Amino acid sequence: MMPPEPSPIAVLPLHLPAWATRCLVERGGTDRAVPAGPAQTGAALAVLDAAVTAAVPYAGAWADRLALTAAAAAVARSGRPEDEAALRDLVAVTPGAPAGPAGPVLGASLWLAAGPPGPRWSDLPSLIAGLGARSGGLPDELAQALAAAADRPCPLAAAAAALQAVLAVRPGRDALAVWAADLVLARWLGWPHGLPLVGLGLPQGRCRFLLKIFFARFGRQNKCPGQAESIGLQS
Template sequence: MDAAFLAGAGLAALDSIVRANPPWAGAWRQRLALAAAAASARMAGRREDEASLRDAWCLRRPDQDPGPAGRMLGAWRRLARSRGVSELIGEAAAAFGLPAAEGVLEMVTIQGLAKSDRPALVAAAAAAALVMAGRPEREILGLFIADAVLAQRLRWPVAVPLLAGQILHPALKSGGNGRRPRPGDSDWLRSSNLAFARAAAQACDLASELARRAEKLQAVAPKLRAKGAGAVIGAILNDDALTASRIGGMSDRALRRLFDRLVTLGAVRELSGRETFRLYGL
């Protein structure tokens, strides 16, 4: 089946979720951001997986640098809250280990692609190729900008991290040496379409999973008597993972009790598998 058709069908299904903006959409986008950051770390030759990235981000002090891989995650998290391209590119370049000015020269052309009448998938692929343009160190930035351009072309209220999370999938490798697709390849448009198709399908599956979990969380909400429980539920619905600290004006001890009760009720999962420094989310 045609790659563009598959991608278009996937994005059409995704479009309804993005525009509906359900209560759990924040957690959904941030979990997709985590997947994109883990893929970015692999592309950069780093060893951090989703669990270690989550730890680096959630367990740091408020003023602490999360480290190189954590900064990558921070960039993808900002994309998942953003509505435009220009506000992101400098910070994203720095997060991906590039000078902050990287990509600025191409910004006018990138904005033109985002506002053009070209099909969204074509514009996104072209933006990634433009940013990379023979500069392999810019590959992650190119994938990042592709997601931002796609969102702007589709007039989504907020961007969704998609392309990076699937570009490493074995099904997309080609040639005798199993080379993964890269922006600027002769068949890049087809490869990016297939990656977007896979990404959209995975994002829709994740949305269905989180919708069920959020429904359970909201169903148990009336049983929670702790002051500040409403703020905690709102925080859970808006992020990938939380620590039992600094939410809703509650003490850390009260938060731990509340999270443990939510886990017991099956409304929240403990994500770290640890007895200490625990993390909670949908």
Template structure:
């Protein structure tokens, strides 16, 4: 019979982003956008630090969403199902292909702590299909540490690193979004990053008031767009957590009745 830790089996309900954090009555000012992002991230903060039984699945779903959005940026056609297959059906140690490698980069972001090194960035860049020289990667690491040591609010630090990457390499926008989430997590002192912003890169937050050309990292209005995107990303992440929490409750309810060898491992996968 499987025995469960009561704290794990009956976690507190996941938080949700308050309705007032969403813009109403037209486009918010820069200050309003920053305030709304702060409120949304405060709701998400509890989840980012918690370790419920479903946390791993939640993080991997967020990574999958960002990987799917990455396909559009990379000019590829794979959707979430194709990405999942490319990763899960790939034999251990084998090449998962370009799409699977990009998904792997987002999984790494979600599952590993946020400290960076030139070696780590080189591996991530390779997974994203980019080739960078050591000096440029070392410069990025220094800039990340400078941002971490500054008092710049986390959303603005995330926007700054994305802009820096695209200024260095206009073709490296995938890495820009990857690092934006990493720098955001460092600024908020989360134990591990959450893949958030890439999934919003083609959304309304980055289309401006008239819904025109997409706002890219470093362009006018990008910081404000990042704040608005984080409100939507946090709300979606919280809703996903609620969904997975409810599913987990159903599984955990039957777990004590399971006696088959390895059943507990299956429940917590």
């Protein structure tokens, strides 16, 4: 059996600058995590941007693997039993879109990993409907709201606006809100495919708390990280 392909970050000479990690340790100590500030967040996005845009041959497999992990986390947060292995089986045995109750979450995650979201924006209403926002013209309205969110002046404000847009009309749809934030983030950054940065950054059991912090800090104002305090996501 061939070993799994490494991620671009593991192969390319990419790393966070020493100051980005040193100041976190100095502020919180080695035994206590502290919120990442604007400088650390920007440094992390720069490293990720270099990895995503490097166009390494296995970038698609890397993105799909992260999408599968994020989908499994979202499914677990919703209380369903499907794990990564079960979701992988859905892809293997379903000729089209993944079927079953967990299918829409997995399908949306894989869609985000498959390419740049901007040129495929017309797919959003059906994906949004599958993630639980079906009534009336809500899928189209949310697609328009997410496009507006992507026009915010910085990526974190854009992601927070996406969270706010979803939670304002569907407070219980965490999977949709998190996916929307990652979608808007990928569009704002101009990435060739999305990554589940928000989806993988939400610990089990703290989704609602972190979502509230995220859009409370950035969602109601057009603030860039340099104009705001550190965000509530952990480095």
